[in-house]
Amino acid sequence: xxxxxxxxxxxxxxxxxxxxxxxxxxxxxxxxxxxxxxxxxxxxxxxxxxxxxxxxxxxxxxxxxxxxxxxxxxxxxxxxxxxxxxxxxxxxxxxxxxxxxxxxxxxxxxxxxxxxxxxxxxxxxxxxxxxxxxxxxxxxxxxxxxxxxxxxxxxxxxxxxxxxxxxxxxxxxxxxxxxxxxxxxxxxxxxxxxxxxxxxxxxxxxxxxxxxxxxxxxxxxxxxxxxxxxxxxxxxxxxxxxxxxxxxxxxxxxxxxxxxxxxxxxxxxxxxxxxxxxxxxxxxxxxxxxxxxxxxxxxxxxxxxxxxxxxxxxxxxxxxxxxxxxxxxxxxxxxxxxxxxxxxxxxxxxxxxxxxxxxxxxxxxxxxxxxxxxxxxxxxxxxxxxxxxxxxxxxxxxxxxxxxxxxxxxxxxxxxxxxxxxxxxxxxxxxxxxxxxxxxxxxxxxxxxxxxxxxxxxxxxxxxxxxxxxxxxxxxxxxxxxxxxxxxxxxxxxxxxxxxxxxxxxxxxxxxxxxxxxxxxxxxxxxxx
Amino acid sequence: xxxxxxxxxxxxxxxxxxxxxxxxxxxxxxxxxxxxxxxxxxxxxxxxxxxxxxxxxxxxxxxxxxxxxxxxxxxxxxxxxxxxxxxxxxxxxxxxxxxxxxxxxxxxxxxxxxxxxxxxxxxxxxxxxxxxxxxxxxxxxxxxxxxxxxxxxxxxxxxxxxxxxxxxxxxxxxxxxxxxxxxxxxxxxxxxxxxxxxxxxxxxxxxxxxxxxxxxxxxxxxxxxxxxxxxxxxxxxxxxxxxxxxxxxxxxxxxxxxxxxxxxxxxxxxxxxxxxxxxxxxxxxxxxxxxxxxxxxxxxxxxxxxxxxxxxxxxxxxxxxxxxxxxxxxxxxxxxxxxxxxxxxxxx
Numbered sequence: 001x002x003x004x005x006x007x008x009x010x011x012x013x014x015x016x017x018x019x020x021x022x023x024x025x026x027x028x029x030x031x032x033x034x035x036x037x038x039x040x041x042x043x044x045x046x047x048x049x050x051x052x053x054x055x056x057x058x059x060x061x062x063x064x065x066x067x068x069x070x071x072x073x074x075x076x077x078x079x080x081x082x083x084x085x086x087x088x089x090x091x092x093x094x095x096x097x098x099x100x101x102x103x104x105x106x107x108x109x110x111x112x113x114x115x116x117x118x119x120x121x122x123x124x125x126x127x128x129x130x131x132x133x134x135x136x137x138x139x140x141x142x143x144x145x146x147x148x149x150x151x152x153x154x155x156x157x158x159x160x161x162x163x164x165x166x167x168x169x170x171x172x173x174x175x176x177x178x179x180x181x182x183x184x185x186x187x188x189x190x191x192x193x194x195x196x197x198x199x200x201x202x203x204x205x206x207x208x209x210x211x212x213x214x215x216x217x218x219x220x221x222x223x224x225x226x227x228x229x230x231x232x233x234x235x236x237x238x239x240x241x242x243x244x245x246x247x248x249x250x251x252x253x254x255x256x257x258x259x260x261x262x263x264x265x266x267x268x269x270x271x272x273x274x275x276x277x278x279x280x281x282x283x284x285x286x287x288x289x290x291x292x293x294x295x296x297x298x299x300x301x302x303x304x305x306x307x308x309x310x311x312x313x314x315x316x317x318x319x320x321x322x323x324x325x326x327x328x329x330x331x332x333x334x335x336x337x338x339x340x341x342x343x344x345x346x347x348x349x350x351x352x353x354x355x356x357x358x359x360x361x362x363x364x365x366x367x368x369x370x371x372x373x374x375x376x377x378x379x380x381x382x383x384x385x386x387x388x389x390x391x392x393x394x395x396x397x398x399x400x401x402x403x404x405x406x407x408x409x410x411x412x413x414x415x416x417x418x419x420x421x422x423x424x425x426x427x428x429x430x431x432x433x434x435x436x437x438x439x440x441x442x443x444x445x446x447x448x449x450x451x452x453x454x455x456x457x458x459x460x461x462x463x464x465x466x467x468x469x470x471x472x473x474x475x476x477x478x479x480x481x482x483x484x485x486x487x488x489x490x491x492x493x494x495x496x497x498x499x500x501x502x503x504x505x506x507x508x509x510x511x512x513x514x515x516x517x518x519x520x521x522x523x524x525x526x527x528x529x
Numbered sequence: 530x531x532x533x534x535x536x537x538x539x540x541x542x543x544x545x546x547x548x549x550x551x552x553x554x555x556x557x558x559x560x561x562x563x564x565x566x567x568x569x570x571x572x573x574x575x576x577x578x579x580x581x582x583x584x585x586x587x588x589x590x591x592x593x594x595x596x597x598x599x600x601x602x603x604x605x606x607x608x609x610x611x612x613x614x615x616x617x618x619x620x621x622x623x624x625x626x627x628x629x630x631x632x633x634x635x636x637x638x639x640x641x642x643x644x645x646x647x648x649x650x651x652x653x654x655x656x657x658x659x660x661x662x663x664x665x666x667x668x669x670x671x672x673x674x675x676x677x678x679x680x681x682x683x684x685x686x687x688x689x690x691x692x693x694x695x696x697x698x699x700x701x702x703x704x705x706x707x708x709x710x711x712x713x714x715x716x717x718x719x720x721x722x723x724x725x726x727x728x729x730x731x732x733x734x735x736x737x738x739x740x741x742x743x744x745x746x747x748x749x750x751x752x753x754x755x756x757x758x759x760x761x762x763x764x765x766x767x768x769x770x771x772x773x774x775x776x777x778x779x780x781x782x783x784x785x786x787x788x789x790x791x792x793x794x795x796x797x798x799x800x801x802x803x804x805x806x807x808x809x810x811x812x813x814x815x816x817x818x819x820x821x822x823x824x825x826x827x828x829x830x831x832x833x834x835x836x837x838x839x840x841x842x843x844x845x846x847x848x849x850x851x852x853x854x855x856x857x858x859x860x861x862x863x864x865x866x867x868x869x870x871x872x873x874x875x876x877x
Contacts, residue, residue, distance in 0.1 A: 059749065080751030095749045097742035099809030100735075108739050109752055111732055118730040147866025 009071065010035045010199035011056065011087075011168045016065030018051055020401075025051040029065070030225035031201070031218050033168070038190060038200040040210040040231070043220035043243055044405075044435045049203050050092065052220075053172050057089040058082035069168065088166035092173045093344075094153035098146035103128040105145050106160045131159045136185045151178050158186060162193070169193060170201040175209060187213050207236045219243055243435070254445045254467045260284030261319075263422050263453035264336075266305060269314030274300045275477035278314070282422060287444065287454040289468025289488075291461070292497045297477040298457045299341055302424050305455075306338040307331040319421065332361065337415030339408075341426040341457075347411040350400035354390065355381035357399050358413045384413035388443065405436030412443065423447065426457045441467060461490055473497050555803030556815045563822045570829040577832055585704070589711040591824040593618075593779065596717050596772040597795035598802070598820040599724050599813050600652075600765030605799055606728070607761050608741040608808030609659060609666035614769040614795055616677035617651045618788035621773025623681060626690025626783050629699065637699055644774035645767050651677060652766015656759035666762075674792065685785045692781030703778035713775050720768060725813045737761055741808025797844065798823050801851045822847075 011033040018026040026048040033039040043049050054060045055067065058076030067074055069085055076082040082089070096105050104111075107124050114120035128141040137155050139148070145156065154174060161169055171190075175183050190213060194200055204210055210217060211231060219226040219242040226242050262281045269278040275297040282288045290298045304311040310326035317323065318334040328338075340346035348357055355374070358381035359366055366376040378395050385395060388409040390402075399410055408428070415423065428444065429437040444467060448454050458464045464471055471488040473481040473496035481496030567587070571578040578587060597614050604611040621644045628640055651673070658669045692700055705712045728734040736757050740747040747754050777783055796806075802819030804811025823844060830840045 057749075058751070078751055079749055080753070083751050091749065095743065095746035097739045097746060097809065099742040099805070100738060104735060104739075108750060109732065109736060111735065113732070117732075119732060119735065143866065147863050 008034060010069070011201070012066065012068040013052065013056070014066040016052065016055060016062045016067060018055060018060055018062050024223055026055070026062075027223040028225055029055075029220065029223070032228070033199040033201055035167070035197050035199050036194055037216060038194050038202055038214045040214035040217040041201055041203045041220065042205075042210060042217060042239060043226075047220040047243070048223035049220055050172060051223075053089060053091075053170055053201075053203070056082065056087060056168075056170060058087075083164060083166075086165075086167040088161035088164040088169045090154075090157045090161050090169075090171045090174050094150065094157050096145040096148075096153055096156060099144060101142055101144055102139055102148075102156055103141040105156055106131065106163055127163065128159070131163055135159055135162075135189055151182060154178060155182065158189070162189065166198065168199045168201070170203075172203045173205065174202075175204060175206065183209070207239065211236070254287065254441070254469075255449055256469070257285040257445075257449040257451075259286045259469070260451060263319055264305070264455065265317040267315045267317070269301065269304060269311050269316065271300065271304055271309070271311040275304075275474075278477075278479055280472055280479065280482070282453045282455050284421070284451045284453050285448050286469045287448050287456055287467050289464040289471040290455060290457040290474060291464045291471050291493050292474035296474045296497065298474045299426050300477075301474065302338070302426055302455065302457055305331075306336055306424055308338070332418065335419070335421035337418060337420035337423045339411050339415060339423070339425040339428065341430065343404075343407050343411050348399045348407055351398055353396040354385060354399060354402075354410055355395040357410050358384050358417055360414055362417050380417060381413070384417050385410070388413050388416075389439070403436075405432040405440070408432060408436075408440060412440075416447075420452065422453045422455065424455045424457075427459065428456060429458075429460070429463060461493060464488070464493065465490065556812065556818055559802055559815060559818045559822055563818060563825060566822070566825060566829055570832050574832045577829065581709075584709060585706060585711055586828070587825065588714045589704070589779070590828060591821045592711065592713045592717040593772050593775050594791065594794055594798055594820040594824055595817050596720060596768045596775065597791055598798035598816040599721055600768035601792075601795040601799045602802075602804050602811060602813045602816040603724065603728070603737065603761045604666070604765045605796070605804050605806060606741045606808055606811060607737050607758050608744060609758060609761065610670065610796065610806075611652070611655060611666065611762060611765045612670040612792045612796075613651065613655055613673040613677055614765060614772075615788040615791035615793075616674050616681065617648050617766055617769040618773045618776060618791060619783075619785070620651070620677050620681045621648050621770040622776040622783045622787045623685055623690060623785075625774050625777040626694055629695050630690070633696060637696075637702065640699070641771065641774050644770045646770070648770015648773065649763050649767035651770070652762045652764070653759065655766065656762030659762065660755040660758045682785050689785070690777065690783040695777065695781060699778055700781055703781065713779060716771075717775075720771065721813055721817050724764070724768075728813060733757060733760070738809055742810075794823060795820075797848050800848055803851075803855070805855065806852070
């Protein structure tokens, strides 16, 4: 790797390798982060970014390679050691203690002490309030962490990391759940930390953020270091090409399919406090996109349609037959499939094998004399795993050990095994890397081509615009627009999604959205705001 | 969104917030039930509370379970459980008797210290097994429950410790009072205050809650999970050892059945007192009141004229009611917190 003397580098890893059993998670990871710099680390899921982060954090110990902090060789055996050396890490998934107060969560293990080593709660609360003030966070520091949204939890993680006063701060996809305003605040804080002379590592799949915030970018692929460039000297296309090792011509290859009969018909669906008078239809071979701001009620509508939640008024009809409310089992029997937003918690039994997960819904049909054998499960799961190219060496591997993209494929396989007529998919590519994203999109397109009706919820505007034949925009629990593929421009969708907000500034920003980069989504922030 | 800082509910005055928290607290609810029970029983039979013996028994009888419930709380808070405390109590009680038989002149304080340390060692065995082998505490302590009881049976056989084996001063301690309050109850209250204070104000005490709230997050956080869990079991064992010495002092006789089944009462007391069985929340104060309630119910029901069978059933119903209440309240609180978030979002 190019670079000046080691003394100027805050964090340096060179040819670091780490294997878990026979699986090499990281073959040769390298990165050199200078103080006063925000360094982007990009790569597909499974490229080894998270493993690298966990080595720096002391969660894992590297097998080989050089690991230096401020020019000194280090070898962390625990997260406590890395913290003590001034490394703070914000993990992809928030790790909070739900029963404890927000303040305690921030200061756990290093609470300010008063006389006699007693915790000084007043000082702790004051510090937390100050941190939130700096971050512009609207959370009562006294409330328990339970019940907070993922975005709020992420903000607490950030406050926690900042309060550590670390010299090296690593953020593993901190913005995935944040709204536009929150992202702006986070970036402002990140910049001020940089100006204080700290070294920051920023992992993100959103290139607009990478280009907005970072000064240097390191690309990884298949557990290996690929390149490091100054942001000013590179382009999104170059980076994407390096990440996937090939030029990505089209990210969202939706092929127009023949649209058939109405499969799902929703009439006047209402649930007090969440959504009101929602009516729409999905036809065979059609992908209907459900767009809107995070929190607009899209997922809630989907859950009510599928029967996970109840509703107060309205009617859900599948292929002409009315469905009872709050009865997911009836919906499944009628041919409905539902891929939820949170696949680790709701989509998968992560401790179970791939085969068992794929067979989870159809398991009744696999039993012989009431007994379910591993052989029957494997036989049923094999073809689906193969068709969806689930990259896992064996069907008996636990789903927990797989990358996000592969997990999503397993969830899809589980539902496709039921031969559904309607697929509801909530955030199909959240936390999935560029290469696999395109694969998931191609898959959805193929499925629609085979006559499956698809209702797709997505917060990523390019995904909605690229994939959907028709876009329904939800705003504060109401459908505010129905747009055909031709009508669905970023401006039109956003206008409908923020129908209740006076938004001259956002509209102006959206007009500036560029068209040349398929992978950037300049409008993304507004849409998720 | 507005850019002004709004840390929403902090607009409430501190006094009102504290008052609200106290009124909603589980401890107050259980204490109210306890007071109501005592009043009702006293109305039926005034000597239950108003006679000198009644007053003493009311305070003295729960002191053993009180200790066990304190220890149990410390363990349950970390998302573990210690089922061996009943056996630990029995074994330590017998050890106490044997010590006095072998060395009649032993100072009483030394016996207390030895009982405490012996219990701590037994607790450490539990803690080491749980934290080193990562086997659920339920299984480990179920095992040591039988092992400790087995050692006790082998050691004691059919013999037992009688009051005559114990020094007079030690026997007296079992019923001695200071300002009408039994000494054993005072000691238990001191332990309660100490442990409660520790859990609330020490870093390591708060870490026990963190570990129980989300063990994986605690690991990622760099908390010394193993050490803390080990310490929790040592505390539980030590307190159970102390309870063993109490047992010998209170009853004078120790046979091999001593402390039998008390571990479940201790778990019950903690649960009734609002300690979440999956860890992360609850206080020793609640557990202590729960212990008082459990023991007092057992003593009060015969006076009120309820048959043996129903006494057991009432205790069972109480435990289930406590857990159901917990679920309902937790669900309500979760809804409230989510609502507060929505509110904040729409106002922001």
